[in-house]
Amino acid sequence: MIPQENMIFGADPWWVVLIKVVVVFVAVLLWIIFNVWFERRIIAKMQNRIGPIMNGPLGLPQTIAEGVKLLFKEDFRPARTDKLVFNLAPMLIAIAAFSSWAVIPFGGEVTIFGHTTRLQITDLPVSVLLVLAIASIGVYGVVLAGWASNGTYSLLGSMRATAQLISYEVAMGLSLVAVFMYAGSMSTSQIVAAQMQNLDFFGFETFFPSHYWLLLLPSFVTYFISMFGETNRLPFDMAECESELVSGHITDYSGFRYAMFYLAEYINLLTVSAVCTTLFLGGYSAPWPFNMIAGGALSNGWWGLLWFVLKAQFLVFSFTWVRGAVPRVRYDQLMDLGWKVLIPINLVWILFLAVMRGGIANGWFANPAMRVIVGVIVVALLAYALWPRKKEAEPDDADDEVFDAFADGYPVPPMPGQKLAAYAGIVASEPAPPSRAPSGGDPSGPDSGKSIKGVL
Known part of the structure; x- marks a missing residue:
């Protein structure tokens, strides 16, 4: 059992809460600006793009120029659109993108102007479910943008994006069930605290803090893949692929409203990276071997903020790496991966994990021979599932x-x-x-x- 933490959320004075909200809002905006430059820079190095590499020192003028262009560009709205919903959609998706950061723990307990508090705005017993609920609200911004534009490309793009987001939200939600089972809580701060303890791995005591990316590898892989589908990023950017739907649901947007969609995309990218860091990578706890130094002192105080930022930025780099190296998939492949691969595998994994943990708690596997038998069965099932099979040639009548x-x-x-x-x-x-016969000729000739x- 995980010991209950000293929950001090709700005891902060109003001025501390205000400082937290302002600092988190400004920090996320600055982090997004950095990530835009960071992504352009990495992809420019990978694909030999001239602008972000050669345009000024470190390619900074390229990013600054495009940001200023969006701010001063004409904010045009086509006449056929629904004015109220057209303006509401970008605001809805931007607000939903920021709201999840209220329950993300950046660090442990610190002292701010003599007051002890946590580097987290607030926490709830169901904080992770709150994040998933806010993410589902963001889908409405996509749907309303395509519907209000009253255009074919925009409507098709919003429908495609909605189907994709719903599919991968299901897979993402199932991947988190294993985390809840191991941590015994849905609170983000308590999940991080659970990963800082030496928990057992199916009855075997571990000598290192059990960050869940290793203990719950199938869940981590599912969540990692679902992050690309949830954020409409390559190779899953089928909602905005320029070769088919121009820009999808944002085809008719320009100027500042287009910038809000652009900003929300990068906020969502950072949000899913922060959630992955919290649930699978130990959050603000120091990684191995730094967690062995001074009895884990490097995980306390302001040190936790450093580790959290480094872990989340590494995941942002993985997004950039995949975008520059992996080609876009087809839409049927995208949906098949979500419904026919990720969801069934997670259901089987959750069932297996529940049986194993229940058996360990009730002493079913106290006999070492029983553990060996279970291990052999698991290896045999994995070998059967992963063994390459020769596809039988189907008769081609065509x-x-x-x-x-x-x-x-x-x-x-x-x-x-x-x-x-x-x-x-x-x-x-x-x-x-x-064919047309010449003048004077017979149209019904030979x-x-x-x-x-x-x-x-």
Whole structure:
């Protein structure tokens, strides 16, 4: 059992709470500005882009110029849009992006102007559920933006984004169940405190603080993949892919309102990284081997803020790395990964974890032989699931199908597996439309029933 912490949330005077809110708001904004430059810089190095590398010292003028451009660009709204909802959508998604930071722990107890408090605005017994609820509210901003724009590309982009966000929110929520089971709490501060203890791994005592990314590796991998789907980032940016939907739900936005969507995207990127740091990477606790120094003193006080920022920034770097190295997937592959892979695997993993922890608590596996048997069964199931299988060749009946490209009077490209009549070596059953006869000629001449093969 996790000892109850000395909960001091709610005991802070109003001026301390105000200082926390202002500092967190300003710090997140500055962090976002840095991450915009950071991402451009990393991708420029990976893909040899000239602007962010060569334009001024460290590419800073490039980012500053584009930010100023968005502020002074004409804020145009098409006449066909719904004015109220069109203006409400970017504000809704931006507010939802900031709200989650109220329950994120940046560090442990510190002293501010003689008052002892925590580097966290507030905490709740269900703080993680609050974060998921706020994230689901942000979906409404996407839906309203596409609907209010009253345009085909915007509406399709919002529908596609909504389906994607809902799919990966389910997988993300299931990945957190294992964390709740191990920590015994949904409070963010208590989950971090649980990861600072030497917990057991299925009955085996660990000699290091059990950060959950290692103990709950399937849940961590699921959450890490879901972060890309939740934030519409490459390779899962199907809601805004320029090759299909221009800019998706933000096609009709410009100026400051477009900047709010742009800002919300980077805030969400940082938010999911902060939540991942809190739930899986030990939060503000020092990583190994720094946690072994001075009895864990480097995890206390203001040191925790340093470790939290470094861990979250490493996850932001992973977003940038994937964006510069991994190509975009198809939409059907995106949805199949969420519904057919991540969700079923998490359900099986949660069931397995519940049985194992329940068995350990009730002494089912006290006999070492029983542990060996369970281990062999688990390894056999994993080997069966991961063993590569040769895909059986399915009979392809489409190879013998002949496709008439001019059947309706217009040339239509063949589907995969279809063969054009001309290359199949046969004549189409219906003659092609007769060509216009020259003046004085007979429109029903001998060449009017020319075959497709002859035309090609």
